[in-house]
Amino acid sequence: MKRIFLIVLVIMAVQQLLHAQHISYRNQQEVGLVSYGPMPLEIGFAARSFHGVAIGDAHTLGVNVGVNRFPIEGKSTIWTVPLTIKNRYVLSPRRKAAFFTDLDVGYALASLNKERKAVPVWSTYDGGVVMNPQIGLKLASPSQNFFWTITGGYLYQRLAITTYSNYDPNFNSRDPSTVDWIGDFNRERNRYAVHRLTFMLGFGF
Amino acid sequence: MKFLKNAWLFLLAALLFYGCDKVTTERTYAVRLPTFVSMSTLRLQAEQMVVLPQPLESTGKIYVYGDYLFINEPMKGIHIYNNADPKSPVPLTFLKVPGNVDMAINAGMLYVDSYVDLLTFDLADPAKPTLVHRNEDVFVSLYQRDYTNAGSDKLMVVSGYRDTVISASDERIYKPYIKEVDLVYDNVNAGGNYGQGGSMARFTLSMEHLYAVDHYKLHLFQVSDKRKPAYIKDIELGWGIETIFPYKDHLFIGSNTGMFIYDVTTPGEPEQVSRYQHMRACDPVVVNDDYAFVTLRTGVACGGAQNVLEVVDIKDLTNPRLVKSYPMKNPHGLGLADDVLYLCEGAFGFKSFRVSDVHNVANNALESFENLVSTDVIVAPKSLVVIGENGVSQYDYTDKAQLKLLSKIQLAKSK
Numbered sequence: 337m338k339r340i341f342l343i344v345l346v347i348m349a350v351q352q353l354l355h356a357q358h359i360s361y362r363n364q365q366e367v368g369l370v371s372y373g374p375m376p377l378e379i380g381f382a383a384r385s386f387h388g389v390a391i392g393d394a395h396t397l398g399v400n401v402g403v404n405r406f407p408i409e410g411k412s413t414i415w416t417v418p419l420t421i422k423n424r425y426v427l428s429p430r431r432k433a434a435f436f437t438d439l440d441v442g443y444a445l446a447s448l449n450k451e452r453k454a455v456p457v458w459s460t461y462d463g464g465v466v467m468n469p470q471i472g473l474k475l476a477s478p479s480q481n482f483f484w485t486i487t488g489g490y491l492y493q494r495l496a497i498t499t500y501s502n503y504d505p506n507f508n509s510r511d512p513s514t515v516d517w518i519g520d521f522n523r524e525r526n527r528y529a530v531h532r533l534t535f536m537l538g539f540g541f
Numbered sequence: 542m543k544f545l546k547n548a549w550l551f552l553l554a555a556l557l558f559y560g561c562d563k564v565t566t567e568r569t570y571a572v573r574l575p576t577f578v579s580m581s582t583l584r585l586q587a588e589q590m591v592v593l594p595q596p597l598e599s600t601g602k603i604y605v606y607g608d609y610l611f612i613n614e615p616m617k618g619i620h621i622y623n624n625a626d627p628k629s630p631v632p633l634t635f636l637k638v639p640g641n642v643d644m645a646i647n648a649g650m651l652y653v654d655s656y657v658d659l660l661t662f663d664l665a666d667p668a669k670p671t672l673v674h675r676n677e678d679v680f681v682s683l684y685q686r687d688y689t690n691a692g693s694d695k696l697m698v699v700s701g702y703r704d705t706v707i708s709a710s711d712e713r714i715y716k717p718y719i720k721e722v723d724l725v726y727d728n729v730n731a732g733g734n735y736g737q738g739g740s741m742a743r744f745t746l747s748m749e750h751l752y753a754v755d756h757y758k759l760h761l762f763q764v765s766d767k768r769k770p771a772y773i774k775d776i777e778l779g780w781g782i783e784t785i786f787p788y789k790d791h792l793f794i795g796s797n798t799g800m801f802i803y804d805v806t807t808p809g810e811p812e813q814v815s816r817y818q819h820m821r822a823c824d825p826v827v828v829n830d831d832y833a834f835v836t837l838r839t840g841v842a843c844g845g846a847q848n849v850l851e852v853v854d855i856k857d858l859t860n861p862r863l864v865k866s867y868p869m870k871n872p873h874g875l876g877l878a879d880d881v882l883y884l885c886e887g888a889f890g891f892k893s894f895r896v897s898d899v900h901n902v903a904n905n906a907l908e909s910f911e912n913l914v915s916t917d918v919i920v921a922p923k924s925l926v927v928i929g930e931n932g933v934s935q936y937d938y939t940d941k942a943q944l945k946l947l948s949k950i951q952l953a954k955s956k
Binding site: 378410491523525526527528532533 | 560
């Protein structure tokens with residue numbers, strides 16, 4: 337599934353390149369905070385690297401690769417690796433200070449998390465769809481070859497954590513005397529829909 | 542410019558919003574759920590109680606009567622052995638008594654519990670016990686009144702357990718700024734109804750009376766007509782009652798918070814003499830003239846935090862007092878043979894101590910059988926009978942300091 341997604345992503349990017357009138361490479365690095373809100377509480381961080389092409393003056397299309405680390409429910413911390421297609425639209429692109437909107441859509445991998453695979457407790461992590469619309473301000477250098485950005489946005493991320501405890505649905509290896517009536521909990525899968533705000537600082541060329 | 546103004550307004554508005562985690566939890570439990578049966582159904586099955594000897598599959602209480610050994614298989618019944626030669630006990634029969642956990646024998650009459658009923662069997666021919674009387678509904682605390690959908694036939698008991706997989710799910714929203722969880726919905730799909738476990742009665746005979754304790758009551762029966770026990774009354778003891786041990790004209794009742802001493806000089810009217818309190822733990826008791834030996838152990842059902850043997854001075858029964866406490870590993874049942882104390886350490890083996898000097902028991906250890914899983918012991922006239930999870934062992938204790946294995950009845954699955 338992930339492989340298919342990456343192939344589609346590359347095809348779309350190439351297609352855009354072929355139809356563009358005016359093509360030039362764009363690169364941007366960003367770091368910032370992932371937060372539940374403006375209050376500094378249970379804050380995570382994010383870092384991203386964008387590689388794409390400018391299509392005309394106003395549009396930029398490319399691939400964004402990054403890493404997010406943020407707390408979940410105040411009790412565990414999750415790493416994700418978002419792989420997204422980013423489309424940026426810059427309003428008044430010829431101005432040195434220009435506002436823009438970004439839309440990142442893709443999939444976030446959860447493979448950076450350390451899975452525990454040992455009896456009696458197992459835990460596994462699954463990534464999911466990620467979406468990150470943002471608005472920001474772009475401050476370009478006098479030559480317009482280098483720019484700074486400041487953005488704020490909304491992060492939507494799906495992921496899941498599954499914990500197994502003495503899991504044996506067939507009871508084959510279980511000692512019945514250890515099984516409690518109400519408490520011998522075996523499998524818990526928490527599916528998260530994460531809604532956060534992002535505040536990023538970046539630079540690019 | 543209009544767009545930019547709108548964009549900034551949108552950004553400012555976004556800052557006023559708070560993020561959250563919407564969490565959907567799906568749980569899968571593997572549990573044992575009780576199955577229920579009505580007492581009326583069980584009573585109808587009383588005609589097929591005596592069957593051929595069966596393999597011993599689990600062990601509960603043990604009882605020795607004359608040359609016969611009775612081994613309870615919890616909730617299933619009683620294996621009866623001819624134990625005239627402890628070196629070679631001979632299985633005679635299996636008495637199928639559903640819901641049975643304890644027994645007592647008085648002059649050839651076997652009293653057993655069957656869930657809420659007390660049954661009396663004539664042991665004239667121990668190979669073919671005959672049911673002679675049934676006292677119905679005397680241990681009513683075993684009824685599961687609130688946990689079944691039995692309609693009008695609500696007097697159900699737990700007949701067994703079955704492994705069941707239950708799935709459940711719920712949704713919640715986590716907001717760090719508001720420390721509460723909004724439960725959106727809850728959905729549980731269980732394979733059946735489930736409830737709470739039954740209590741286990743403990744029996745003893747004294748002064749022509751049968752005393753049976755469950756977790757919070759002492760049930761009193763007069764057995765002067767040995768074929769037909771007469772229920773007298775219940776005495777509330779408080780929660781956590783576990784064992785009952787008769788000595789002369791007193792009963793020593795172990796609970797998980799202390800030991801009750803009852804005077805049964807007037808057997809139909811037991812009077813509490815005193816109560817010796819200790820930390821919460823399971824506590825079988827044995828006594829001699831001067832001292833009570835109490836084991837306290839930890840465990841799921843006991844909730845205790847210590848594993849010790851306590852020696853309690855009972856010369857003044859109205860004022861029992863602790864003499865000394867000795868650390869143990871997981872002490873269960875115990876037995877006294879003169880000045881030798883035999884102590885079951887559960888999965889940690891079986892030990893013996895000379896207790897003539899109660900201040901120095903730990904230094905007077907006699908033997909330790911680390912591989913003998915043991916839960917209870919009877920000092921019988923012909924042999925020392927030790928029961929554990931793996932079976933029933935009998936020892937020659939002619940030399941109390943050096944036990945000699947005579948025989949072993951193993952569980953079918955451990956053979």
